[in-house]
Amino acid sequence: MSAPPLGSESGRPEDDPLGGPGDEGPSGQGASGQAASDPDEARAAAEDALAQIEAMADLDEEPDVEAEDSQEPPSSESASPPTDSGTSPSSGAPEDQCENCGALLDGPYCSQCGQKAAERVVPLWHMLNEALEAVIELDMRVLWTLPKFLFLPGRLTKEYINGRRKRYIRPFRLYLFTTFVLFTVLAFTAGGGLQVPFNPQMSPAPADTTVQTGMGRAEMDTTAVASAPWFFGSPEQRERWARSFRQNPGTVDVLFGGAETQARLEPLLRAKVAEAIRNPRDLIGGMIDRGPYVMFLMLPVFAFLLKLLYIRRGRLYVEHLIFSLHLHAFAFFAFTVGILLGEVEAPWGQTAATWVELAPLLYLVVAMGHVYEQGLIKSTIKAFLLLLVYSIMLLIGFILLALAAVVLM
Numbered sequence: 001m002s003a004p005p006l007g008s009e010s011g012r013p014e015d016d017p018l019g020g021p022g023d024e025g026p027s028g029q030g031a032s033g034q035a036a037s038d039p040d041e042a043r044a045a046a047e048d049a050l051a052q053i054e055a056m057a058d059l060d061e062e063p064d065v066e067a068e069d070s071q072e073p074p075s076s077e078s079a080s081p082p083t084d085s086g087t088s089p090s091s092g093a094p095e096d097q098c099e100n101c102g103a104l105l106d107g108p109y110c111s112q113c114g115q116k117a118a119e120r121v122v123p124l125w126h127m128l129n130e131a132l133e134a135v136i137e138l139d140m141r142v143l144w145t146l147p148k149f150l151f152l153p154g155r156l157t158k159e160y161i162n163g164r165r166k167r168y169i170r171p172f173r174l175y176l177f178t179t180f181v182l183f184t185v186l187a188f189t190a191g192g193g194l195q196v197p198f199n200p201q202m203s204p205a206p207a208d209t210t211v212q213t214g215m216g217r218a219e220m221d222t223t224a225v226a227s228a229p230w231f232f233g234s235p236e237q238r239e240r241w242a243r244s245f246r247q248n249p250g251t252v253d254v255l256f257g258g259a260e261t262q263a264r265l266e267p268l269l270r271a272k273v274a275e276a277i278r279n280p281r282d283l284i285g286g287m288i289d290r291g292p293y294v295m296f297l298m299l300p301v302f303a304f305l306l307k308l309l310y311i312r313r314g315r316l317y318v319e320h321l322i323f324s325l326h327l328h329a330f331a332f333f334a335f336t337v338g339i340l341l342g343e344v345e346a347p348w349g350q351t352a353a354t355w356v357e358l359a360p361l362l363y364l365v366v367a368m369g370h371v372y373e374q375g376l377i378k379s380t381i382k383a384f385l386l387l388l389v390y391s392i393m394l395l396i397g398f399i400l401l402a403l404a405a406v407v408l409m
Contacts, residue, residue, distance in 0.1 A: 098110040099115075141168060149174070149326070157322055161371075171326055175332075183292055186339065187285070238278055238280070242274040252269045254269070286406075290405065294400075299328065300321065304320075306386070307320050331363075341353035364386075365379050365383045
């Protein structure tokens with residue numbers, strides 16, 4: 001059987017439940033005829049509808065694009081810091097980055113590690129320029145420090161405690177400098193004063209001689225013995241004292257250890273003390289060599305005594321230690337000037353030396369009144385108590401120093 005033709009199938013009218021079969025109104029025929037007669041208008045309407053659909057699609061996509069545009073700058077900014085502070089880009093490390101820790105620089109020094117943002121491998125003239133700048137800066141600090149340090153007791157300590165420190169020399173450096181100067185002058189003046197090492201008009205030094213002692217013949221350097229201070233007696237007197245001290249078994253008693261240890265140490269100590277009596281200049285030299293260590297150990301003791309005197313003030317121990325450093329530095333400076341004035345042969349030399357060496361007492365009272373903000377009477381009483389206890393501590397320290405110098409001779 002053959003299928004009916006497509007045209008006849010589509011062209012057959014359908015049954016209408018309301019109308020009869022094949023009942024088509026004139027309106028249906030007019031609509032189909034109008035659509036068939038106007039294809040251009042249908043095409044234009046379809047294109048307009050497509051354009052409207054595309055326009056609506058573009059409006060839906062624009063907010064996403066704007067959101068992406070608004071999110072792009074933060075991502076670029078957040079990505080930029082790791083490039084600066086982290087690994088360096090391929091073009092090399094930036095100039096404003098610390099070469100030591102990689103942190104960003106904001107000034108001449110790194111805020112993280114403290115390294116100066118300067119090239120260390122520099123030409124020689126640049127190094128000389130930096131050395132000259134350091135000397136000039138030190139000179140400016142000296143000009144700012146000395147007036148307050150010498151003539152305004154306590155002002156330098158108060159400036160340092162209040163935070164104004166850049167323009168002044170640090171307390172510990174000032175203390176070290178004055179300690180070095182004092183003990184250097186003592187090393188030259190102790191014994192025979194400031195003497196010229198070579199003078200053609202002076203007679204040659206006498207040769208070494210030997211002195212008969214109870215234990216045999218002992219050598220003695222007459223040059224060292226003769227140059228000892230006058231208060232140690234004449235060389236003959238010192239030799240008699242040393243001989244009697246060495247021969248008398250009861251002069252040294254060791255109170256620790258067993259009998260064998262005591263029998264071994266007592267003759268050794270008697271010989272050491274006799275040698276110190278015979279050559280006191282060697283004893284003084286040993287004490288001067290070890291004196292700075294003793295005075296350095298006395299600094300925290302002095303600061304602790306100040307802490308006890310001003311316990312109700314609630315000040316930190318470091319503040320008392322700074323005061324102690326400045327006070328000892330001034331005392332060492334005054335003692336140095338006094339020793340040098342004492343070497344002057346003019347009549348006024350000894351008088352001026354005495355007044356200068358007593359100046360630290362007045363300096364202490366005035367400085368305590370200014371730093372601790374108390375009246376003159378209270379400061380004087382506390383200074384007296386402080387010096388009384390500290391003198392006992394100093395005496396114990398110098399006795400131990402003398403024993404150490406004798407043993408190590």
